[in-house]
Amino acid sequence: MSDIDPTGAVAEWWATGISRMEPGVIELRGRPVQDLIGTTGLAPMIWLLLRGDLPGPREAALLEAALVAAVDHGPQAPSIAVARMAATCGIGLNGAVASAVNTLGDSHGGAGEQCVLLMDEIIERERAGAALETAAAQVIAGWPRYLPGFGHRFHPVDPRRDPLLSLVEDAVRDGIVAGDHLRAGLAVEAHLAEGRARPVPMNIDGATAVVYAELGFPAPLARGLFVLSRSIGILAHAWEETQQGRRNKGPMPRTILPAHLRP
Known part of the structure; x- marks a missing residue:
């Protein structure tokens, strides 16, 4: 005292x-x-502050892989676009980063959290006695039309999916994680592929949701960890934009605005 x-x-x-x-x-x-x-590395420090202890080396490596995978997805992502526009408005890096982070809501940035909840529900039904495939079909049927963590508007197969899930598979094999969420996620993929010429694989939100859930992080922290990860890309884009000397950058090039199109 x-x-x-x-x-x-x-x-x-x-x-x-x-x-x-x-x-x-x-x-x-x-x-x-x-x-x-x-x-102590940054990923173990994140684990320490959130969980109260330090992770093992394999747990830390898996967490770091997920954090690395989601740092950036280009200026077409709303959060990155906002960071770049905000950086030209004279508010400084802290304001640009804060503006961008504040766009990470249910529609942009929340799919990882929602995907953990989806997989949790499948696992709960399986533990109650349903076959995994049946549990996945039942949960999907009761879910709103948008299924978080699966499919991608740009990538036929998200290039981040395979390396992340491969690391999880290795961790399951070696007894580092249980594998329940991995099995649930793959069951959703299999169900979505039925009767389709083109499959609907997991995207980055689904793959990182598998990693975070397998490591024991509750669903809300899947979003929180995504925010930490994406903040790195947000900062990089905001800094790059400040170096280009533009002022008041809008969502469209000025050359296509009505004032520039007058005869």
Whole structure:
């Protein structure tokens, strides 16, 4: 108890198990920060702060793979486009990044969280006695028309799917993760492929949802981790845009705006 908080009211008001700070002391989940600096990577630090302990090497590598996979998808992604436009408005990098992150909602950025919920429901039905294929069909039939985590408007097969799922398969084989969410995700893929000439494979949201769920992160953190990952690309695009010297960049090139098309 310090002299500036003799009753401990402030300390109790802001009580947290995440960090402790006193003069000369910074602890994160009970570990001195000086012991973590230079010895702990960013992915294990994310795990530590969210979960309270450090992951094993294979768990950390799997988490990092998912974070790396989702950093960017080009300026056609709304969050990236917003970052680039905002960066030309004079609000600085912090404002540009914040503006972009605030677009990561249910429709853009939320599919990973929704896909975990989808797979959770399939697993729950299977544990209640339904065959996996039956459970997947039942859940899909009751889901709204949009099925999160499957199909992609640009890629016939999302190039991030196979390497991520391959890592999960290796982790299942070696007993690092259980594999229930992987099986559920693949069951959805198989169901969606029935009767179709063109399959509907998992996209990045589905593949990272499998990774995060297999690692034990609850559905809302699938979105939170995606936000952390995509923030890297957002920052890079915002910084690149600031270097190009444009002001007030809009969604369309000025050369096709009505004022430029007058005879």
